[in-house]
Amino acid sequence: MLRRLIESENYTSEEFGRVLTGLGIRRSVGRTGVCWDNAMAESFFSALKNEWLHRFVFTTRAKAKRQVIRYIEGFYNHRRLHSALGYRPPLEVLNEFLSTQTAA
Incomplete structure (x- = not known):
């Protein structure tokens, strides 16, 4: 259900x-x-389901958890382009932010 x-x-x-x-x-x-209070979370979960989870059938929670982590760490943060970030991946934006913090 x-x-x-x-x-x-x-x-x-x-x-x-x-x-x-x-x-x-x-x-x-x-x-x-x-609608706007959860817009970013809704966008993430939509991408997670449509781009990744619908490809698999999970027999255990542990397998599902591994695939979610694989999506987030292997694709979403490193390669997926985000319109809210100027069509750049989150890790690139984070690294840019951190480099400006250490330079200042």
């Missing part, structure tokens, strides 16, 4: 909330209709 709810992307539904509560998970969402 959780997988069906996640695939439908109906994260604000009452049914989804009950499932999360039953699993001991607290969701972090703003008020209904306030």
